[in-house]
Amino acid sequence: MRSPALVASVLLLAVPACGPESPAPEPVGEAACPILAPTRLVAAPAGLEPAADARYDLHGFGDDLLFTFDRADDPDREYWHLNRCTGDLEPYPSLAPGLRDPYVINTAAGRVLYATDDDGRPFVLDRLDVPGADEARPVLGLPDSAFPQPVLPSSRHAPFYVTHRAQDAEHPVVIAAGLGGETSSLYVHDGDPEAPALKLSDTLIYQRRLDDSHILVHEDSGELHRVDLTTAERELLFDGARHVAFVSDRSLVWQAIGDDVAEPVYLHDLDTGEDLQIAVNDFAALSWNRGGLDDHDAGRWYASPGGVAAMLGPGGPFVVALRLDTREFVDIPPHRRVRGGFADHYRLTVGDGDENIEALWDPLTGSVREWYRGPVERTPVPYTLDGDRLDYFVRQVGDWNTGSLWRRDLATGEATELLTDIGSYPLPLDETLYLTRRLHSDLFVDLRLVDSATGSVTPIADRIADLRVFPDEGIVYLDVHGPDPGLWAYPLPFDR
Secondary structure, eight states: OBOHHHHHTTSSOSSEEEETTEEOOOOOOOOOSSOOSOEEEEEOOTTOOOOTTOOOOEEEETTEEEEOSSOTTOTTOOOEEEETTTOOEEEOTTSOTTEEEEEEEEETTEEEEEEEETTOOEEEEEETTSSSOBOOEEOBTOOTTOEEOSSOSBTTBEEEEEEEOOOOSSSOOOSOSSSSOOEEEEEEEOSOTTSBOEEEEEEEEEEEEOSSSEEEEEETTSOEEEEETTTOOEEEEEOOEEEEEEEETTEEEEEEOSSSSSEEEEEEETTTOOEEEEEEETTGGGTTTTTOGGGTTTTOEEEOTTSEEEEEOTTSOEEEEEETTTOOBOOOOOOSEEEEEETTEEEEEESSSSSEEEEEEOTTTOOEEEEEEEOTTOEEEEEEEETTEEEEEEEETTEEEEEEEEEEETTTOOEEEEEEEEESSOEEOSSSEEEEEEESSSSOEEEEEEETTTOOEEEEEEEEOEEEEETTTEEEEEESSSSSOEEEEEEOOTTO
16 A cells, blocks of 8 residues: 655655754656667666675665665665656655565566565565655465565566475485475565465475466476466376476477485476476486486586486586487587586586686587686686687686686687676676776675777776676666766666
């Protein structure tokens, strides 16, 4: 419900300007939509004294920005709501002191914001598309131990989990049914503060979104159900499943419950219900995190964007791979470990281990192309792949937030260092220009535009608290330490 009194109570700032009876002027919002020039959208309050050891919050939901000039641990902090396209600015009491980490779901009636308190209890904050601010209210029907799940099973429902650790083992069983391992209760909520959360499962092993109205739920009993997110009605698809993994929108891989030594694995078509045996997991006793740190992923299945599903064995290599379109097995190249997927490829660690050698494997063509060779202490991260051109970031030893950006021609093997001593995950704007973020401290970053062709560096701001990127336009960032503190918009030359 709307709370006019609550809104009115924060319309005036409490800091006196000219005397005890003179309130400070209300901040004024500016618009930047599109972002064409550096613009201070909202000026910080006069006399702001930012702390060097405190976090300052900025949250973005489309063109709606929530921010505060008070430190995040201030029990009396005040949030503001700015629409960057209209310039409309108002206090935002819904994100009351004690609530944090807002996130949004998209209901039929519009966007609804949620947040949690310091104990992790979830609240319904506000109907973001309705003018004014709602009063934050706790989500009904949840046990005290429920917590939000960042990966939503549906964009129209907010999910909450209660984890049950059923084992005290050093390496508890995960994502596998019938072994006394870790399970969860699953609830969803539709954004109505008057309605309680709906329980969908009490013995959840795995869930996967099927569409906006349904998810698939794998239970510790081995049953796989199609569950309606609105009514909790269930349809049993099959039972006897030890492990389930989606490998495409309409197919999944499942391992049957057997003797826990060697168990068959099937490819299941959700449209036809057909099952095809594709493998045997003959290292079942080492699967599902029971083999220790080096084997925690053994038994899991993954799928590349190109449509090849593969199973991990003990120690981290693939042991079987299958094309989903032809259902033909694929030859797996020699490798030591799998580092995940990238573009339509798998990242493989190859060699004997004396060096860190990484390669990209295209399972559809069989090509294996080395892209990095260096000390085992260095950690490379592939960034963008365009034909034979691969850009990648190499972290400094002992510092995961700083490193160098490299470019390799996969056809010739030639590698060129583009940028050095920059923050991780530089944002490419065109062929040579990057937005870089370098840690100034654990809480603040310095922003620069760097041209790898000319070496020119354009400072944007130092010690910013946070930023949001608006593709093809620019960024909005919160600056509490600069000479003109406030919420700023800054254009970026995407694709000059």
